[in-house]
Amino acid sequence: MIDIVASGVLFDMDGTLVDSTSVVEGAWGRFGAQHDLAPSTILAFSHGRQTIDTVQHFLPDLDPAEQRRLADALVADEVENTHGIIEIPGAAAFVRRLTAAGVPVALVTSAPRDLALNRMRAAGVDVPTVVVTSEDVEHGKPHPDGYVRGAALLGLRADECVAFEDAPAGLQSAVASGATTVVVGELDHDVTVGLARVRGYDGIEVTAEPPVFRLRG
Known part of the structure; x- marks a missing residue:
């Protein structure tokens, strides 16, 4: 009430x-597979946060330009995918x-x-x-x-x-x-x-x- x-x-x-849910889990699942990260761990952190913040959290040693490239690629994939x-x-x-x-x-x-x-x-x-x-x-x-x-x-x-x-x-x-x-x-x-x-x-x-x-x- x-x-x-x-x-x-x-x-x-x-x-x-x-x-x-289906779009987000798919995007982060593919990201996790590419970087040897458990999707469940990524999702627990990422929900409600900006994509770049999540990429920086899990791949802190990457060059900032590469972090931004990965974040932009994730977002571009999600923008086009509205199924479900x-x-x-x-x-x-x-x-x-x-x-x-x-x-x-x-x-x-x-x-x-x-x-x-x-x-x-x-x-x-x-x-x-x-x-x-x-x-x-x-x-x-x-x-x-x-x-x-x-x-x-x-x-x-x-x-x-x-x-x-x-x-x-x-x-x-x-x-x-x-x-x-x-x-x-x-x-x-x-x-x-x-x-x-x-x-x-x-x-x-x-x-x-x-x-x-x-x-x-």
Whole structure:
């Protein structure tokens, strides 16, 4: 159950609005095979983080130019591959309800812009007017920069917003920004303790009373 009053909504993308599990696991599985790394270990670290941060973490001794080349190749592969991408249950309708109610909404993702837009469209989820991607921040998640920037672009402070996230790095980012943070899905982690949780968005009511709105469900 959630009952939250806020002035804006900040959404992560992968695992929060969009289920791209098959694409992500395939890309990192191939990367792991090429570099003798266990895919499960890579996935445990990479979820919610920028691709370059993951490459640097697992291949720290590579020349920075080669790290960037590998990251760019991974992203290019994922941009073109949208097969099997679907929405998190109720996500598309929930975003439409928020928009119809006049609630300010931003997407805050660790993905590059082209990748984010392709996945949102493939899943049938409307792209908010405000989109913050990896190109827009100096420090990726778990740093709070993305959520702070997303709120600012809505004309708000992060602590006036509610953030929906599913991964440890993203949840750390949202909490650090000051946003009221909601866990999406089943993650059990130290950072989820005490946070509200939803498994999907069906049944969440949106009541708008500008300059705030209320989510109940």
